[in-house]
Amino acid sequence: MQTANVDLHITVTGRHLEITEAIRDYARRKIDSLHLDYPRIIEAKVILEVQTHHRHFSEILLFCANHITIECSTTSDDLYAAIDETISKIARRMRKFKTRLLKSHRPRTNNSIRHLDEHVYTPADHEDEHKDEVEPVLIQRENYRIKPLYPDEAITELELSEKQFVVFHNQKSHELNLLFRRKDGDYGMIVLPESSGEG
Numbered sequence: 318m319q320t321a322n323v324d325l326h327i328t329v330t331g332r333h334l335e336i337t338e339a340i341r342d343y344a345r346r347k348i349d350s351l352h353l354d355y356p357r358i359i360e361a362k363v364i365l366e367v368q369t370h371h372r373h374f375s376e377i378l379l380f381c382a383n384h385i386t387i388e389c390s391t392t393s394d395d396l397y398a399a400i401d402e403t404i405s406k407i408a409r410r411m412r413k414f415k416t417r418l419l420k421s422h423r424p425r426t427n428n429s430i431r432h433l434d435e436h437v438y439t440p441a442d443h444e445d446e447h448k449d450e451v452e453p454v455l456i457q458r459e460n461y462r463i464k465p466l467y468p469d470e471a472i473t474e475l476e477l478s479e480k481q482f483v484v485f486h487n488q489k490s491h492e493l494n495l496l497f498r499r500k501d502g503d504y505g506m507i508v509l510p511e512s513s514g515e516g
Contacts, residue, residue, distance in 0.1 A: 325348070325349065325358060325359075325360070325361060326359075326360045326361070327344070327345050327348055327349075327360075327361045327362075327363065328360075328361070328362045328363065329341045329344045329345070329363040329365065330362070330363070330364055330365070331364075331365045331366065332364065332365070332366035332367075332374075333366060333367045333368075334365055334366060334367045334396075336365065340365065340396065343397060343400065344363045344365070344400055347400055347401070347404045348361045348363070348377070348379075348404070350404075351379075351404065351407065351408065356381035356382050356383055356385045357381060357382040358379050358380075358381050359380050359381060359382060360379075360380040361377065361378070361379050361380070362377070362378045362380075363375070363376070363377050363400075364376040364377075364378075365396065365399075365400075367396075368392065371394070372392050372393070372394065373392065373393055373394065373395060373396040373398075373399045374390065374391070374392050374399065375390060375391050375392075375393075375396070375399035375400045375402075375403045376388070376389070376390035376403070377389055377390070377400075377403045377404065377407060379407065383470065383473075384464055384466060384470055384474070385470075385473055385474060385477060386474060386477065386478060387407055387410065387411070387477040387478065388477070388478045388479060388480075389403050389406040389407045389410065389479065390403060390479070391403040391406065410476070410477055411477070413476070414473070414476045414477055417476065463484055463485060463486055463493070464485050464486070465485070465486045465488050466483075466485040466486070466487070466488060467487070467488050467489055468487065468489060468494075468496070468506070470485075471483050471485045471487075471494070471496045472496065472504060475496060475497075475498065475504070481497060481498055482495055482496060482497040482498070483495075483496050483497075484496075484509070492508050492509075492511075493508070493509040493510070493511050494506050494507065494508055494509065495507045495509055
């Protein structure tokens with residue numbers, strides 16, 4: 318069991334906020350107090366921000382062994398409360414993941430993934446259904462790094478983050494896959510066309 322995060326590299330940065338030693342020490346102590354059975358934490362990043370109407374935003378990213386990234390965020394009226402709740406979210410997510418891990422108790426498998434048949438939709442398919450809806454707007458463009466993962470590792474990454482999907486290079490089938498959360502609690506996986514030959 319990882320009872321202490323020895324020599325853990327922790328970075329605390331602020332947006333529209335001066336990071337005092339008191340804030341930095343508080344965030345470090347909270348992360349140091351996270352005792353995870355699995356996975357081993359290698360590096361941690363804390364991002365703190367003051368938003369409009371004096372709302373405080375806290376985001377914590379834990380970079381762990383076995384390609385695992387744990388990511389949680391919280392908005393609150395109080396900065397310290399935002400940090401506390403983000404740490405609590407990470408702990409709850411890890412307990413949930415550990416429970417699933419113990420229930421499955423099996424190595425790499427994709428039995429929990431439902432593969433969907435490939436289908437190409439045309440604009441006409443949704444013309445009537447969405448004719449009264451407002452055109453969506455692209456708010457932010459983000460760079461996305463595609464990792465080489467096995468399906469169970471991709472499930473782990475999705476379990477431990479707030480993301481709705483993960484795109485990865487499947488080390489088992491050597492295909493580009495998109496894994497996403499289903500409403501029934503299971504996962505769906507789609508095979509994506511490779512953009513340029515072998516990736």
